[in-house]
Amino acid sequence: MEQPPLIVEIKDLSKSYHRNSQTISVLQHISLEIEAREFLALMGPSGSGKSTLLNLIAGIDRPDSGTVRVGGVDIALLSEAQLARWRAANVGFIFQFYNLIPVLTAFENIELPLLLTRLSRQERREHVETALHLVNLFDRKDHYPGQLSGGEQQRVAIARAIITDPTIIVADEPTGDLDRISAEEVLTLMDRLNRELGKTIIMVTHDPRAADKARLIRHLEKGLLQ
Amino acid sequence: MLSAILLSYSFRNLMARRLTTILTSLGMALVVFVLASSLMLAEGLEKTLVETGSADNVVVIRKGATTEVLSGITREQAAIVETQPEIALGAEGQPLLAREVVVLITLQRRGSDKQSNVVIRGGREQSLRLRPKVKLVEGRLPRPATAEIIVGKNIARRFKGCGLGETLRLGLQEWRVCGLFDAGNSGFSSEIWADVDQLMQAFRRPVYSSIIFRLDKASEFERLKADIETNPRLTLEVKREAEYYAEQSKWMAKFLRILGASLTVIFSLGAVIGAIITMNAAVATRTREIGTLRALGFRRRDILLAFLLEAALLGFLGGLVGLFLASFLQLVTISTTNFQTFSELTFSFALSVKIACQALAFSLIMGLGGGLFPAFKACGMNIAEALRAG
Amino acid sequence: MILQLKLLFKNAFRRKFRAFLTILSVTVALLAFGLLQTFIDAWYAGAEASSARRLVCRNSISLTFPLPLAYRDKIRQIEGVEAITYGSWFGGIYIEEKNFFANFAIEPHGYLRLYDYKLPADQKERFLRDRRSAVAGRRLVERFGWRIGDIITLRGTIFPGNWEFVLAGIYSRGTVDLDESQFFFHWDYLNQALKKIMPHRADMVDFYIIGVSKADLTTEVAQAIDQTFKNSLAETLTETERSFQLSFVTMSEAIIKAIQLISLVVILIIMAVAANTMAMSVRERTGEWVVLKTLGFGPRKIIVLILAESLIITLAGCIIATALTFPMVSTFGRTLRNYLPIFRLKREIFYFYLAASFLVGVVAAIIPACRAAKIPIAEALRRIA
Numbered sequence A: 001m002e003q004p005p006l007i008v009e010i011k012d013l014s015k016s017y018h019r020n021s022q023t024i025s026v027l028q029h030i031s032l033e034i035e036a037r038e039f040l041a042l043m044g045p046s047g048s049g050k051s052t053l054l055n056l057i058a059g060i061d062r063p064d065s066g067t068v069r070v071g072g073v074d075i076a077l078l079s080e081a082q083l084a085r086w087r088a089a090n091v092g093f094i095f096q097f098y099n100l101i102p103v104l105t106a107f108e109n110i111e112l113p114l115l116l117t118r119l120s121r122q123e124r125r126e127h128v129e130t131a132l133h134l135v136n137l138f139d140r141k142d143h144y145p146g147q148l149s150g151g152e153q154q155r156v157a158i159a160r161a162i163i164t165d166p167t168i169i170v171a172d173e174p175t176g177d178l179d180r181i182s183a184e185e186v187l188t189l190m191d192r193l194n195r196e197l198g199k200t201i202i203m204v205t206h207d208p209r210a211a212d213k214a215r216l217i218r219h220l221e222k223g224l225l226q
Numbered sequence B: 001m002l003s004a005i006l007l008s009y010s011f012r013n014l015m016a017r018r019l020t021t022i023l024t025s026l027g028m029a030l031v032v033f034v035l036a037s038s039l040m041l042a043e044g045l046e047k048t049l050v051e052t053g054s055a056d057n058v059v060v061i062r063k064g065a066t067t068e069v070l071s072g073i074t075r076e077q078a079a080i081v082e083t084q085p086e087i088a089l090g091a092e093g094q095p096l097l098a099r100e101v102v103v104l105i106t107l108q109r110r111g112s113d114k115q116s117n118v119v120i121r122g123g124r125e126q127s128l129r130l131r132p133k134v135k136l137v138e139g140r141l142p143r144p145a146t147a148e149i150i151v152g153k154n155i156a157r158r159f160k161g162c163g164l165g166e167t168l169r170l171g172l173q174e175w176r177v178c179g180l181f182d183a184g185n186s187g188f189s190s191e192i193w194a195d196v197d198q199l200m201q202a203f204r205r206p207v208y209s210s211i212i213f214r215l216d217k218a219s220e221f222e223r224l225k226a227d228i229e230t231n232p233r234l235t236l237e238v239k240r241e242a243e244y245y246a247e248q249s250k251w252m253a254k255f256l257r258i259l260g261a262s263l264t265v266i267f268s269l270g271a272v273i274g275a276i277i278t279m280n281a282a283v284a285t286r287t288r289e290i291g292t293l294r295a296l297g298f299r300r301r302d303i304l305l306a307f308l309l310e311a312a313l314l315g316f317l318g319g320l321v322g323l324f325l326a327s328f329l330q331l332v333t334i335s336t337t338n339f340q341t342f343s344e345l346t347f348s349f350a351l352s353v354k355i356a357c358q359a360l361a362f363s364l365i366m367g368l369g370g371g372l373f374p375a376f377k378a379c380g381m382n383i384a385e386a387l388r389a390g
Numbered sequence C: 001m002i003l004q005l006k007l008l009f010k011n012a013f014r015r016k017f018r019a020f021l022t023i024l025s026v027t028v029a030l031l032a033f034g035l036l037q038t039f040i041d042a043w044y045a046g047a048e049a050s051s052a053r054r055l056v057c058r059n060s061i062s063l064t065f066p067l068p069l070a071y072r073d074k075i076r077q078i079e080g081v082e083a084i085t086y087g088s089w090f091g092g093i094y095i096e097e098k099n100f101f102a103n104f105a106i107e108p109h110g111y112l113r114l115y116d117y118k119l120p121a122d123q124k125e126r127f128l129r130d131r132r133s134a135v136a137g138r139r140l141v142e143r144f145g146w147r148i149g150d151i152i153t154l155r156g157t158i159f160p161g162n163w164e165f166v167l168a169g170i171y172s173r174g175t176v177d178l179d180e181s182q183f184f185f186h187w188d189y190l191n192q193a194l195k196k197i198m199p200h201r202a203d204m205v206d207f208y209i210i211g212v213s214k215a216d217l218t219t220e221v222a223q224a225i226d227q228t229f230k231n232s233l234a235e236t237l238t239e240t241e242r243s244f245q246l247s248f249v250t251m252s253e254a255i256i257k258a259i260q261l262i263s264l265v266v267i268l269i270i271m272a273v274a275a276n277t278m279a280m281s282v283r284e285r286t287g288e289w290v291v292l293k294t295l296g297f298g299p300r301k302i303i304v305l306i307l308a309e310s311l312i313i314t315l316a317g318c319i320i321a322t323a324l325t326f327p328m329v330s331t332f333g334r335t336l337r338n339y340l341p342i343f344r345l346k347r348e349i350f351y352f353y354l355a356a357s358f359l360v361g362v363v364a365a366i367i368p369a370c371r372a373a374k375i376p377i378a379e380a381l382r383r384i385a
């Protein structure tokens, strides 16, 4: 069988935070490779640095040392503006608290990342509608986040994450704030994204049931990958 | 494209915090109101005085006298001026020229014990012909050689003894008001008119104040001016009537503008602080939203723009409200003493496109001033930390 | 107690930036008020400084009509008249129109007796001796950098021609707030010249100023004067110097009133914004008040705590405003010196500052404080959870 290409290559990655002369070393010399079409679950105790690692992969934080290559690009070398452009094209985000924009409708929230592309209004519309159908929320498209349940909001967030057809999807505790049934729906959706659409997903979770959906589970403890 | 969406994003955010938005805008609206009203007042004053003078009339006064009231022209001087060939002739062949006397009298205001100085102008029929704006609206014109007066509409209402049929006691004589006139928005509406000879006799004034005439050809003004002003027997000054009146609004309009500007600057400080408080609170409560937008790939400048836009909208909203309120002032007239002529003048607030633009521009600046600091704070945030915010 | 104070200050300045802005807006509102009030006072300052024992007599038609000099002796004979002087408004322009200052032709002996000007004896003597000389106020002299002995030329607007004067003295105010930016010269000098160039205007004065022996005689004396000249060619209007001055101010009253009204409204709005901000910060912390209640703080204690916190903010604004008022008023006074010669701070303003900031502090806090004090603990705890 042919080896799928590597989509994330992390080498010797370290990250620490400085607060008033105190240094908290969060990640120490981490190396990690993730293949295309992977569905990886990152687990570990609270404070172990899972979110930090995810942020580094997604390019919203910068490492102290080591390299992070995503889709062949060393993102540590990109400037602030290049990084923003890179994120818009390559990363889809799913957050624990959905982080939808409260003053925009479901439709507009999903459309948001497309505003950074060159698509015409008509094309954007088609994309968004496809995504809405995918997450099964087409009839709620004109509702505001405040009018949707947590599970529905998370599904909107998922639609927003895949709308630009990103290289990777990162999810930080996507079911952390949901009840069991909504969580199940969200996980099923993510599973479909991975299996049917071939999306690479990296998910941080505390929930063993969520981890079960993943194809690969890695544990992070005290800044070290097990 | 992006900016259209940003605009609607900013607008909706303002609508989401309706009460705070209204309060903050109201503060700005009032500042804009103050600015607009003082500019409108100065504009109204200027407009009134500019409308008073007509472009093809010429005023001759004594050299060095800043107003007709301070001027004096002897009969001999007047006779010389009258021989100038540039003076237009009326239908019956007589020159369109009037020797006038202008004095200030102190009158009691109706309904209070306060006084003001009012201009009383002595003229002849030609005076009326030279000022077609002056129209009799009630009563009749004074009969020649009688102590009768006609009163401008703004004076008749406001001063004791100035209504139709009433009498004024001046210079040991009773003067009967036999008519009221309206001169539109011009300064003449704030004057009293009488017969020139009667007035000079009553006040024992041997000299005229000014000579007014129409030019035959407007192009001859410069030559006429040089002619009269260089004549050593005449120490007189020649001005176009329009300029003469425009000059009389100069100081007072400047004073009103400076006053308005100072008030505006002081008050806008307060309004800008209000906007900073509001925008700062907006940034604080939307920290996570900002983090999300940045994570999705929006650049710092997009965030900066969004918040600046929001602040500018806040200001603009205030500006519109302030201007709307100020536009009603056009219905209001003000009567006050023009420092320059020391006499009562009635004028109304006048709104112009320029003032509207200035007021709105100022409201935008105020909004931006309030939003600048919070917007920079918003776009300077670290994404990861912003996302962690509660 | 110490702990409570600490809690108080910690709370008041918890959101440093917001507390800072709130204090700032209270400061700005108070300063705006102080400045405007001082500005308005300055308009009335001339009237305030005038004596109740002086009368001004002028032509009843209007100020632009003169009175004959012959009236002087008739007025002098009226019972209660102690001193008399007279003069005319000259209205001369020094070089350019924008250099405006008040200049009068006066009869100097009576004038210097009636007004409390400080003029060194040698200068006074020189002024009285030389008919071509003039005296000018200290500020006016500073403004144009004049020196004693300088020749000053005024261009006449009412009396045509160029008029030259020798500066003989520089006066300053004595105990009362007199305008130190005026210019006086001999009425005789003007009159002699008028006799030659405009004889019909000679021997006429614009006003008489009359010193009355007792303050309660003013009304009678004024009436007696006006009665004397009734039905004469030039009837008089005599009033106290104060009401004479006030009549000038009331002429432009419309503008002053408008300023006063608008200012008050704007200041109120600024205060309302500040109050709203404080109310907001109390509301935000409902949870904390409830925690304090569960710890055993009574409702009254909580109200006091919230009120005190709000008062700390507004009083801080008051203190800063008080400190800034002095430099601000003196800066403005200096800039406006040529228009409003007497620009002085009144103590009442600070009482107002204190009262206003206290009021705003209480008004802003009282409703949220009562609400916080009344909240049932159980419900509130649920609300925070």
Ligand SMILES: Nc1ncnc2c1ncn2[C@@H]1O[C@H](COP(=O)(O)OP(=O)(O)OP(=O)(O)O)[C@@H](O)[C@H]1O
Pocket (backbone or CB within 6 Å): A017, A018, A019, A024, A026, A044, A045, A046, A047, A048, A049, A050, A051, A052, A053, B385
């Ligand atoms: N901006 C920061 N400043 C200081 N310390 C930070 C910062 N961000 C994270 N940390 C610290 O880094 C460590 C790892 O944080 P991280 O958020 O990655 O943990 P986590 O594994 O995601 O935990 P959880 O499961 O609770 O979300 C924690 O000890 C945290 O306190």
Ligand SMILES: [Mg+2]
Pocket (backbone or CB within 6 Å): A050, A051, A052, A172
């Ligand atoms: Mg985490």
